[in-house]
Amino acid sequence: MWEPETGRVIGVINLVLTMTALLLASPESPGEVLPAFRDSILSGDPDACMEMISRTAWSEIDSVMANHPRQMENILSFFGLQEDYPGLAAMDGRELLQTLLAGEEVKAYLLLFSVTPEEPVSLYGETFVPVTWGVFGNRNTFYVQLVKEDGVWRIRDFFDALPVQSAPVRTGRSA
Numbered sequence: 001m002w003e004p005e006t007g008r009v010i011g012v013i014n015l016v017l018t019m020t021a022l023l024l025a026s027p028e029s030p031g032e033v034l035p036a037f038r039d040s041i042l043s044g045d046p047d048a049c050m051e052m053i054s055r056t057a058w059s060e061i062d063s064v065m066a067n068h069p070r071q072m073e074n075i076l077s078f079f080g081l082q083e084d085y086p087g088l089a090a091m092d093g094r095e096l097l098q099t100l101l102a103g104e105e106v107k108a109y110l111l112l113f114s115v116t117p118e119e120p121v122s123l124y125g126e127t128f129v130p131v132t133w134g135v136f137g138n139r140n141t142f143y144v145q146l147v148k149e150d151g152v153w154r155i156r157d158f159f160d161a162l163p164v165q166s167a168p169v170r171t172g173r174s175a
Helices: 004-024 030-042 046-050 055-067 069-078 093-102 104-112
Strands: 121-123 126-135 138-149 152-159
Touching: 030 046, 030 104, 030 126, 030 138, 030 152, 046 093, 055 069, 055 093, 055 152, 093 104, 126 152
Parallel strands: none
Antiparallel strands: 121 126, 126 138, 138 152
């Protein structure tokens, strides 16, 4: 026969497991992705962040690493890393990003600059989340593009400003 304390312990364990499952669940709406991404960084769970990045974004990260070493130097410098970061040459985009997101520098940036995702907006059939950031009353905004892959919202890209739809290109002779 179970003691009352045993029942309470089992109840607490079930509550903790249920809450953990809810917290680790994939974001179901575009407005949940960036807060979940931020919270995963702050809680020291870069693996959860990795699951929130689209396949297209991964291929672009790998392309930048392979084809644009100067841009990689700038990115590494932004995160406080040297271009001769140990093991960088052997890393792919996933390994590099996981290393960056696990670092204390990113957590500090998120907290210092009060990075705050806003409500998603739809533009030209695409979904963007405005993200405000800044310090001492100076606020700026950048925009994160989200896409749905395999039924899950994921991070695709980011922009300093919302992309502008280009005017249609006319071909042929004008009348």
